[in-house]
Amino acid sequence: MKYKAIGENHLYQKAYRRGIKAVTDTVVVYCLRDFAAKRLQKEHPEKKKINRIGLTVTKKIGGAVTRSRVKRILREGFRLLDTEKKIKKGYLIVLVARDAAVRAKTQQIRGDLAYAFRRLGMYEGEPAPQFAVPKAKRKPDAAPSDRTKTGE
RNA sequence: GGAGUUCGUCAGGCAAUCGCGCGAUAUGGUGCCGAAAGGUAUUAUCGUGAGGAAAGUCCGGGCUUCCGGGGAAAGGAUAACGGAUAACGUCCGCCGAUGGUGACAUCCGGGAAAGUGCAACAGAAAUAGUCUGCCGAAAAGUACCGCUUGCGGUAUGGAACACUUUGUGUUCCCGGUGAUGGUGGAAAGGCGAGGUAAGAGCUCACCGGUAUCUAUGGUAACAUAGGUUCCCUGUAAACCCUAUCCGAAGCAACUCCCUAACGGUUCACCCCCGUAUGGCAGGAAACUGUCAGCCGUUUGGGAGGCACAGCAAUGCUGGAGCGCUGCGGUAACGCAGCGAAUAGAUAGAUGAUUGCCCAUGACAGAACCCGGCUUACAGAUGGACUCCUUUU
RNA sequence: GCCCCCGUAGUAAAGUGGAUAUUACAAGUCCCUCCUAAGGAUUAGUCGUGGGUUCGAUUCCCGCCGGGGGUG
Numbered sequence A: 001m002k003y004k005a006i007g008e009n010h011l012y013q014k015a016y017r018r019g020i021k022a023v024t025d026t027v028v029v030y031c032l033r034d035f036a037a038k039r040l041q042k043e044h045p046e047k048k049k050i051n052r053i054g055l056t057v058t059k060k061i062g063g064a065v066t067r068s069r070v071k072r073i074l075r076e077g078f079r080l081l082d083t084e085k086k087i088k089k090g091y092l093i094v095l096v097a098r099d100a101a102v103r104a105k106t107q108q109i110r111g112d113l114a115y116a117f118r119r120l121g122m123y124e125g126e127p128a129p130q131f132a133v134p135k136a137k138r139k140p141d142a143a144p145s146d147r148t149k150t151g152e
Numbered sequence B: 001g002g003a004g005u006u007c008g009u010c011a012g013g014c015a016a017u018c019g020c021g022c023g024a025u026a027u028g029g030u031g032c033c034g035a036a037a038g039g040u041a042u043u044a045u046c047g048u049g050a051g052g053a054a055a056g057u058c059c060g061g062g063c064u065u066c067c068g069g070g071g072a073a074a075g076g077a078u079a080a081c082g083g084a085u086a087a088c089g090u091c092c093g094c095c096g097a098u099g100g101u102g103a104c105a106u107c108c109g110g111g112a113a114a115g116u117g118c119a120a121c122a123g124a125a126a127u128a129g130u131c132u133g134c135c136g137a138a139a140a141g142u143a144c145c146g147c148u149u150g151c152g153g154u155a156u157g158g159a160a161c162a163c164u165u166u167g168u169g170u171u172c173c174c175g176g177u178g179a180u181g182g183u184g185g186a187a188a189g190g191c192g193a194g195g196u197a198a199g200a201g202c203u204c205a206c207c208g209g210u211a212u213c214u215a216u217g218g219u220a221a222c223a224u225a226g227g228u229u230c231c232c233u234g235u236a237a238a239c240c241c242u243a244u245c246c247g248a249a250g251c252a253a254c255u256c257c258c259u260a261a262c263g264g265u266u267c268a269c270c271c272c273c274g275u276a277u278g279g280c281a282g283g284a285a286a287c288u289g290u291c292a293g294c295c296g297u298u299u300g301g302g303a304g305g306c307a308c309a310g311c312a313a314u315g316c317u318g319g320a321g322c323g324c325u326g327c328g329g330u331a332a333c334g335c336a337g338c339g340a341a342u343a344g345a346u347a348g349a350u351g352a353u354u355g356c357c358c359a360u361g362a363c364a365g366a367a368c369c370c371g372g373c374u375u376a377c378a379g380a381u382g383g384a385c386u387c388c389u390u391u392u
Numbered sequence C: 001g002c003c004c005c006c007g008u009a010g011u012a013a014a015g016u017g018g019a020u021a022u023u024a025c026a027a028g029u030c031c032c033u034c035c036u037a038a039g040g041a042u043u044a045g046u047c048g049u050g051g052g053u054u055c056g057a058u059u060c061c062c063g064c065c066g067g068g069g070g071u072g
Helices: A009-018 A037-043 A064-084 A106-120 A144-151
Strands: A020-023 A027-033 A052-056 A091-097
Touching (some): A009 A027, A009 A052, A009 A091, A027 A106, A052 A064
Antiparallel strands (some): A027 A091
């Protein structure tokens, strides 16, 4: 199972503004319903829905070596979680690394991601997550804790 | 054995399972998007997959574009000498200077006798004579003496005051002199003797330096010895002068393809020269219109540049490229032969788990490509050399 | 990735070879006042950092460190 990466900057901005969010020590997870999911499903040879993931590792984390290592660990953690449990398809998932992710192991990342996805209700069989109210678009920084509550 | 100098090499390894980028193969693999160029997703097998600094972007090139060629100006860079190189501000050798007992290290390195500027504070004074100090020689005038009657010799700088007695001292003026004067980074080459009215490279000996000549050694810088000349501080990482070199921008440079539309066909804003127009129609001509060619701009999409290169492409040729060997050279490096040639991403590929070993792996990730420099860095290991101690 | 620019008290700026580095606001202390404000006095600088040139460097030269801007 391959993962299509998010390339466009505006999709990241959308995920930050309108997506639901969960925060752990090592990583911050944003999720948003992918509006291009049907087109991607049509392009897929097996006609499956897929998730598009994006990784954000800022220069504050470290140099090029540490940043690319953090990206590998995040990718591996997500891959492990995805093979174990079933995550809902057709979403944009943005993973933002925090300072603690530099010294983290893959298993810790996997656990943090599992905690975050459970809070966000992204597993199969659970009720669909509610997205943020449109008013949050005007004030992106206002009351982030409320949005996580609505996500539960 | 100890202490040290210097030049190199490696940059954890092996195995298993899962996972990632690229290439090839698969009936042009299969699906999807697109008008097209093309792209993208995915399956299997095989191959392949970051560095000595990939970094900083500090120099030098390749390459691409700016229409082509030549010249000038401005600006910039470099700086003993000889060599290496595609080139360099790099490298090697060597000279000089500095440091070290030494192996060795470092580079401070054109010109201040072309000119301009600056030199705070201190100091009398900062490139120069206003103070202080020393002196009254010479010249002129005056007085006296001699006689060869217009010359020679002797004395005296001028004024005031004081003491004393025809000189001495004080103050002021005139003239000479140039280093005595706590300073300062720097004070007119240093020191000694002679010389002088007082002095001064004014003269001499020794020492130091500048320029230049000769001899010897060296390709040369330069070194040694001798002769001549001169001795006016420092600063050129102040302006500047001399010699040499440099056009500018940078792959987000740019090129090509598909698609649609518009404009020009003339001009080169440092100077000079060159430069694409042709056919048809109208007109006497200037010129106008139109078509083709050429050039440019813009909308949307895509590829290339880009992974050894080029070509007439299972091969051939070539290269500032890499490794090994031999030869030449003190060395940098050169020449010859042989061999191997695959990172190429585009939100950006090397990870996770387990086991074993060495005994815990530092700095750190290609982004058009090379040659250097600089900076960061855990260790392991090889060669050469120096000093000290001991033994033979 | 490439090309540029800037670092001076807490903040914003001057100073571009010379003595103890200025100015405004802010902050601390003191005075004034019954108290506060205003006013007055005063304090605090490795001039980002390490070398070099120079008698002398915030200034000139070189190397690092940090920050910012432009460019599809």
